[in-house]
Amino acid sequence: MRKVFASTAGLTDRPTHYCPGCTHGIIHRMVGEVIEDLGIRERTVGIAPVGCSVLAYEYFNCDMFEASHGRAPAVATGAKRARPDIIVFSYQGDGDLASIGMGEIIHTANRGEKVTVIFVNNAIYGMTGGQLAPTTMPGQYSTTTPRGRDVRDCGYPVKMAEIIAQLTTPAFVARGSTHTPREIIATKALIKKAFEYQVAGTCFSLVEVLSICPTNWGLSVRESEKWLEREMLPYYPLGVKKRPEDFAEVSADAKH
Amino acid sequence: MPKIEISVERCKGCERCNDACPAKILGMTQKLNARGYSYAQVNDRRKCLGCRLCAINCPDLAIEVFAEGTTYEFFHY
Amino acid sequence: MAKVLMKGNEAIGEAAIRAGCVHFFGYPITPQSEVPEYLAKRLPEVGGKFVQAESEVAASNMIYGAAGVGVRVLTTSSSPGISLMSEALSYIAACELPVVVVNVMRSGPGLGGILPAQSDYLHATKGTAHGDFKMIVLAPASVQEAVNLVILAFELAEKYLNPVMVIGDGMIGQMMEPVEFPVEGVGKPLDPGNWALTGCKGRGKRIINSLYLDPEICYRHNLKLTAKYEEIRKAEQRFDTYNTDGPYDLLVTAFGMTSRIARTAIDELAQEGQRVALFRPITLNPFPYEALRAAASKAKRVLDLEMNMGQMLQDVRMALGPDAAIDFFGTAGGVVPSPDQCREKMLESISKTGSRPKAKGARRNP
Numbered sequence: 258m259r260k261v262f263a264s265t266a267g268l269t270d271r272p273t274h275y276c277p278g279c280t281h282g283i284i285h286r287m288v289g290e291v292i293e294d295l296g297i298r299e300r301t302v303g304i305a306p307v308g309c310s311v312l313a314y315e316y317f318n319c320d321m322f323e324a325s326h327g328r329a330p331a332v333a334t335g336a337k338r339a340r341p342d343i344i345v346f347s348y349q350g351d352g353d354l355a356s357i358g359m360g361e362i363i364h365t366a367n368r369g370e371k372v373t374v375i376f377v378n379n380a381i382y383g384m385t386g387g388q389l390a391p392t393t394m395p396g397q398y399s400t401t402t403p404r405g406r407d408v409r410d411c412g413y414p415v416k417m418a419e420i421i422a423q424l425t426t427p428a429f430v431a432r433g434s435t436h437t438p439r440e441i442i443a444t445k446a447l448i449k450k451a452f453e454y455q456v457a458g459t460c461f462s463l464v465e466v467l468s469i470c471p472t473n474w475g476l477s478v479r480e481s482e483k484w485l486e487r488e489m490l491p492y493y494p495l496g497v498k499k500r501p502e503d504f505a506e507v508s509a510d511a512k513h
Numbered sequence: 514m515p516k517i518e519i520s521v522e523r524c525k526g527c528e529r530c531n532d533a534c535p536a537k538i539l540g541m542t543q544k545l546n547a548r549g550y551s552y553a554q555v556n557d558r559r560k561c562l563g564c565r566l567c568a569i570n571c572p573d574l575a576i577e578v579f580a581e582g583t584t585y586e587f588f589h590y
Numbered sequence: 591m592a593k594v595l596m597k598g599n600e601a602i603g604e605a606a607i608r609a610g611c612v613h614f615f616g617y618p619i620t621p622q623s624e625v626p627e628y629l630a631k632r633l634p635e636v637g638g639k640f641v642q643a644e645s646e647v648a649a650s651n652m653i654y655g656a657a658g659v660g661v662r663v664l665t666t667s668s669s670p671g672i673s674l675m676s677e678a679l680s681y682i683a684a685c686e687l688p689v690v691v692v693n694v695m696r697s698g699p700g701l702g703g704i705l706p707a708q709s710d711y712l713h714a715t716k717g718t719a720h721g722d723f724k725m726i727v728l729a730p731a732s733v734q735e736a737v738n739l740v741i742l743a744f745e746l747a748e749k750y751l752n753p754v755m756v757i758g759d760g761m762i763g764q765m766m767e768p769v770e771f772p773v774e775g776v777g778k779p780l781d782p783g784n785w786a787l788t789g790c791k792g793r794g795k796r797i798i799n800s801l802y803l804d805p806e807i808c809y810r811h812n813l814k815l816t817a818k819y820e821e822i823r824k825a826e827q828r829f830d831t832y833n834t835d836g837p838y839d840l841l842v843t844a845f846g847m848t849s850r851i852a853r854t855a856i857d858e859l860a861q862e863g864q865r866v867a868l869f870r871p872i873t874l875n876p877f878p879y880e881a882l883r884a885a886a887s888k889a890k891r892v893l894d895l896e897m898n899m900g901q902m903l904q905d906v907r908m909a910l911g912p913d914a915a916i917d918f919f920g921t922a923g924g925v926v927p928s929p930d931q932c933r934e935k936m937l938e939s940i941s942k943t944g945s946r947p948k949a950k951g952a953r954r955n956p
Contacts, residue, residue, distance in 0.1 A: 258516075262568040262578035269795075275572060277550065278527030282572030300789035302659065305799075314797045320787035322658055323799035325681050328651035331643065335655025335663070336787070338639045339613050343659065343789050361651070364644035438533045438570045442590050478527050 278478030306353035327358025330365035387473035422498035515563025526550035533570035599624035610777030612638025615652035622694035650678030660786025683723035684800035688747035694763035705924025706760030711901035841889035
């Protein structure tokens with residue numbers, strides 16, 4: 258008998274603290290698998306955010322930073338500029354990246370830092386108990402939108418992948434999801450592509466991954482997957498938003 | 514014949530593997546693990562395809578998949 | 591070693607390179623923008639990296655990242671920008687990382703002004719940010735001393751794995767004075783030791799983190815940091831005195847540029863037979879309490895001069911106790927005291943001691 262699926266060397270064997278059915282665990286695993294597949298574990302430095310995945314520094318089996326809330330892309334910038342030979346990734350949630358850290362992510366992408374950002378979008382603040390996130394859907398209940406998110410009061414959800422894709426600086430930007438095995442498999446390919454661009458030293462890469470939060474959505478795991486598919490998917494279309502190859506002519510011009 | 518092994522202690526009883534299994538051979542025990550979760554179990558070993566979807570859909574690396582001889586890779590993961 | 595006439599901000603940048611620091615992350619803010627401008631030109635010449643961040647918040651987290659992977663790193667800013675860096679300084683201290691931060695102070699509070707002040711003393715030495723931590727804080731009084739203290743700052747940052755702040759008022763950054771660099775070319779890089787995140791090849795993974803959810807572990811970490819600060823307190827106090835050899839009626843306490851203005855007044859008064867001495871802390875943290883107590887014991891009265899509303903004054907009081915006779919004269923808002931103003935205040939203090947001026951020289955007409 259041979260093993261055709263086993264835990265990845267990219268993760269430590271420490272069980273996670275995530276709620277049952279939360280897809281953070283799957284996204285962690287895929288990042289760990291990609292780090293293992295590309296043979297870069299021993300030169301990778303990861304950066305954990307503040308949020309549900311704050312303890313990611315215990316789960317990824319490589320050197321890890323714990324950054325202050327929203328600042329992981331800046332920490333990544335400092336680390337990568339200081340040691341260009343290491344592979345640097347930040348793993349962030351929607352509160353960390355799209356709210357307090359919006360400035361950092363936009364400018365890290367716009368400078369074209371050769372780092373990889375894994376952005377988990379579960380449309381809610383998880384760790385702190387279910388408050389409004391920039392990505393919370395219109396009408397979606399949260400503990401700080403007790404009558405549902407009112408777009409006249411707190412605006413519309415933020416589409417990070419599209420926003421980053423608008424920047425002129427070449428980058429690889431994509432969005433995947435984890436609400437079905439099929440999408441999980443597709444997302445792993447996106448994550449691998451993102452890291453490959455960094456290994457090749459090509460450009461900044463960001464993968465936004467839609468993720469469920471049964472606990473704070475107040476739904477079962479199955480209902481959460483359905484809700485994601487029905488509510489979030491139309492608003493957050495999946496797929497590659499931007500590739501450095503699309504910018505061949507821009508970068509060519511830049512050389513003159 | 515392919516088979517899977519479920520880590521009783523790592524399982525959090527989220528039932529994702531049940532949904533993912535195309536052969537619909539996974540269910541949940543009534544017993545509880547040390548953390549109080551009822552954990553997944555294989556109801557009919559003979560129908561396991563070794564397709565890995567249960568493990569792929571598991572957030573907690575609680576499932577390992579084994580196979581022997583030739584196996585069909587239905588998808589690249 | 592040839593002396594070269596240099597602007598303070600540029601000398602600070604060059605000093606960092608001479609100390610082996612070739613990584614800079616910063617943001618423009620008057621009156622220190624010449625540091626990033628200078629290093630943007632210089633660092634590529636020495637194989638270094640320069641990044642203008644999108645904010646001081648970002649810059650302070652970039653130095654956290656750079657220090658964490660084991661390189662010497664510098665950021666510079668001015669008062670409002672330093673406030674934005676506060677949180678990161680707490681993380682850097684908690685994670686015990688070596689960074690050097692230079693604050694070229696401007697007047698506050700709020701947007702304040704762009705002229706010199708010393709009103710960030712308490713922020714630097716006492717209340718930088720949340721949590722029990724301290725930075726080593728060095729206060730130069732000249733461009734040459736700024737160079738020396740920046741180089742020292744990198745040594746102390748590496749020695750204690752702690753953030754070190756060099757704090758000068760706007761004049762230090764803006765004025766030009768002849769300087770000499772004790773080191774040629776680029777200094778030696780940081781020894782990444784056994785803590786830097788360089789990739790876990792050949793070793794177990796390392797974590798740089800300041801999250802301690804277990805109170806016992808967090809408490810023990812606080813005790814460890816506090817023990818380090820006690821070690822620093824014992825080993826790293828630095829101060830300078832002037833005119834303290836003979837007996838003196840008044841001891842003036844001042845740091846940074848204010849001390850030089852005070853010295854002019856002290857010299858003038860000396861010609862008029864007034865015996866005034868100066869005590870100048872160089873390390874604002876660890877503050878030289880004992881040395882100040884010793885210097886003040888020979889004086890009848892103390893006058894504290896600062897460009898703020900009385901911040902180092904608190905440490906002077908702490909050193910000398912509640913019954914000490916301490917006067918205070920502070921300007922703020924970018925107003926720089928003149929030697930004559932200082933002279934008047936010194937005479938005022940002396941008059942309270944009841945001692946007569948020694949009739950040595952003719953009175954200088956103002």
